[in-house]
Amino acid sequence: MLFKKYILSFFLTFSLFGFSQPTLSPKSKISVLTVGTADELYAKFGHSAIRVQDPALGIDVVYNYGHFDFNTPNFYTKFTRGKLLYSLARESFEGFIYGYQLENRWVKEQDLQLTVQERNDFLKFLENNHLPENRFYKYDFLFDNCSTRLPDALQTVLGTKLSFDYTHLENQFTFRELIHQNLDVNSWSNFGIDLALGSVIDRKATPWEHQFLPIYVFKQLPHATVDGKKLVSKERTLLKEVPEEKNSNFLLSPLLWLSILSILVCLITLKDYKAKKRSRYLDFILFLTTGLAGLLIVFLWFGTDHQATAKNFNFLWTFPINSLIAFFLLKKGALAKWISIYMLLLLICIGIALTLWILKVQIFSILILPIVFALIVRYSFLIYYQRSARVH
Missing domain, CATH: 3.90.1720 (endopeptidase fold (from Nostoc punctiforme))
Known part of the structure; x- marks a missing residue:
């Protein structure tokens, strides 16, 4: 009927x-x-x-x-x-x-x-x-x-x-704040949107x-x-919306998994430091993943018609060139001399990103903090590892 x-x-x-x-x-x-x-x-x-x-x-x-x-x-x-x-x-x-x-x-x-x-x-x-x-x-x-x-x-x-x-x-919000009104902070959708959208959405909307x-x-x-x-x-x-019980599953949340990833990277790095060796596959995965994320961010900025993805400074901590460096780090043997300089450059870029965050040029997702911490630890270790190898 x-x-x-x-x-x-x-x-x-x-x-x-x-x-x-x-x-x-x-x-x-x-x-x-x-x-x-x-x-x-x-x-x-x-x-x-x-x-x-x-x-x-x-x-x-x-x-x-x-x-x-x-x-x-x-x-x-x-x-x-x-x-x-x-x-x-x-x-x-x-x-x-x-x-x-x-x-x-x-x-x-x-x-x-x-x-x-x-x-x-x-x-x-x-x-x-x-x-x-x-x-x-x-x-x-x-x-x-x-x-x-x-x-x-x-x-x-x-x-x-x-x-x-x-x-x-009563209040005028930025575009990002308006978007966040509809998203759970500890959600993959919120994390993905904050990663993909640039600083252009951090101005006050009329x-x-x-x-x-x-x-x-x-x-x-x-x-x-x-x-x-x-x-x-x-x-x-x-x-009318019929009320339904909504269960938030913390076990599937980005905060949990990104924190686990960060702890894992730090523990392996500590083990490498004590053993005076380097886990090549960890470096390969870490650099390839961040590099590909950086390439995607740059593509969304320059290769699309989306206005909201422009001027995205997330590339400073994801860093697209990492996708190439990953293959250098996969090789056995001593690291090239320029690697420590490159790691220092990465640390400077992270510092710039954090400064832009503090100055509210771009508001990054709070969920990147565990990843950024792990990257700082790993980059610092690679500088130490390369320089100590030269001494010996």
Whole structure:
């Protein structure tokens, strides 16, 4: 029965919009839908969409700027390089709400207080955006996403009649602080995001820029006016999240495993120091891993269109050249004389990174501290090992 309702809704929507844009009646309504967060990384930041209803015409559709196609050629390559195109999708409200019901995510609705003419202008804007030649756009996590498109659309349609009041914002946050509001500090997603995103996200976001997160659009709309009248006339909850017991598994957390790794490196280094030898395979793994991480950071900075990955000083402690040095350290025998100079350079780079952190040029993940400590210990040992070998 449910499947039949979806089919009927689809054909009804297609018949109404397939040939020309309908004229909305006085009974019509336009609202903003805000969707809560979920555990999966793609759902950590919520979602926003626009609902258009008109019982006189039998219309109840949702315009969603967060659509992308997994079947896009070279999908993962384009996604990684920031070249993946998102699009505006139009779907039935019934299908939209059912999907989030399955995901156990709350959905709230805010009715917009618009005149019939403004509603028709808004629908015309959305339908024009939905044309095949207009619906695609290059997604940007901070500056052009499903959430930022909503205030942009309102401003385009309403022009100078629309006014935003930001006095409700008690604090202005940096982009990184805003991202952290949706992430657990001791999580792999938080660690990965802080590793991949650069210092550009450590500046204060303007009140307008806070709206890259759907929850801030939701909070802002009640403080907006059109010709001096409140933009939001009514607010309701369409779906409630069913409380579920969430178990945080410390055994899988990055803090635990990175600390274990750090302790292991330090213990092996202590053993090497006492035995006056060097564990070649440890050095190979350590340098190759940090080097590859550094190469990825540099690639995200210079080889992609992502704005948020620029000026990422995480490369100072991961250091891309380590991926090459790893193979020199795998060789048996005495270390080359330049190795101690290179290790000193690495220690200086770590010092610069920590200084940038203290000066708040870039806020690094607190989770890197165990790794950085292990690297300092190992680099210092390699300087000692190379110099003591020369003496003997």
